[in-house]
Structures are given as structure tokens and as C-alpha cells.
Amino acid sequence: MAAREEGLVPETGRDLCRVRRGEKRRGYRKDILTNNLSERDAVFICIRCQGILRKVCISTDGGEQFCSSCKEEGESTHPNLPMDKMVLSFKCSCPLMVRGCRWLGTIEGCEDHLDTCGYVLETCKLRCGVVLQRDELKVHEKEKCPQRIVECKH
Numbered sequence: 001m002a003a004r005e006e007g008l009v010p011e012t013g014r015d016l017c018r019v020r021r022g023e024k025r026r027g028y029r030k031d032i033l034t035n036n037l038s039e040r041d042a043v044f045i046c047i048r049c050q051g052i053l054r055k056v057c058i059s060t061d062g063g064e065q066f067c068s069s070c071k072e073e074g075e076s077t078h079p080n081l082p083m084d085k086m087v088l089s090f091k092c093s094c095p096l097m098v099r100g101c102r103w104l105g106t107i108e109g110c111e112d113h114l115d116t117c118g119y120v121l122e123t124c125k126l127r128c129g130v131v132l133q134r135d136e137l138k139v140h141e142k143e144k145c146p147q148r149i150v151e152c153k154h
Contacts, residue, residue: 026051027046027067028052034092044087053065053083055068057070090106095110099133118133122137
């Protein structure tokens with residue numbers, strides 16, 4: 001089992017967006033990109049969370065760009081859909097590559113991939129408390145879980 005980083009939600013893979021318990025989604029993690037960002041790509045970095053822009057907003061006051069979730073209450077902004085489209089097309093790997101997932105695609109496709117990725121950690125639905133990768137959990141629930149229903153042989 002991979003060690004759980006305090007506060008992150010790695011079992012779902014949603015750490016793609018640096019989600020911490022009780023926080024809104026912020027910018028995408030830079031380390032999932034298959035190509036490194038150069039200095040000229042700084043325009044794709046949120047000035048507030050320092051992640052890759054997610055749901056890009058432009059401040060109507062100063063023209064600064066940041067993630068929609070980094071917007072401060074009452075701040076006047078409008079979306080930057082062309083920039084959003086560019087960011088979603090960035091090539092990336094699965095955030096669970098460290099566990100062995102070899103999926104490659106775009107940021108846009110990564111959210112969908114995580115819904116089916118076999119490397120996502122999940123808790124046994126039969127409530128035994130075991131946490132396993134999604135692919136291993138199916139076998140556990142069917143054959144090994146002490147809470148599973150078994151047919152009486154007598």
C-alpha cells in the first residue's frame with residue numbers, strides 16, 4: 001500500500017488538483033505534465049496557488065489570471081475560455097503513475113480516466129475496513145473479505 005500523504009486524497013487520484021480535506025479544488029499539479037513548463041509558460045501558472053490554471057478567471061480590475069477557486073469573495077472576474085481550452089489540452093500522465101498506472105492523455109481526459117483507473121485506492125464496500133487498489137478490491141470483495149456472503153455447505 002502506498003503511504004498516505006497527510007491531508008491529500010490520493011486514494012481517489014483527485015490530488016490531480018491538489019485537493020486537501022475541506023479545501024476547494026485549486027490549480028492542477030505541475031508534476032503530472034509530460035512536458036515541463038518553460039519560463040515563457042508562466043502565463044499558465046495561477047498567481048495565487050502556483051498550480052497550473054484550472055477554470056481560468058481574469059480579474060476585471062487588473063487583468064490578472066487565476067483559478068476560479070482562487071477568486072476572492074466579491075472579486076469581479078470573467079472566464080477566459082480560450083486559455084481554459086489550451087490548459088485542458090496539455091499532455092499529462094495519471095497522478096497515480098507512482099503506483100504503476102501508465103495512462104497518458106490530456107488534463108481534460110485525466111478526470112474521466114480517474115473514474116476507472118485501477119490504481120485508485122478504495123475502501124471495501126462490505127465494510128471490513130480494508131483499503132486496496134480498485135483492481136484488487138474486486139477480488140477481495142468476491143473471494144477474501146470476511147464480510148462477504150458465503151453459501152453454507154451444510
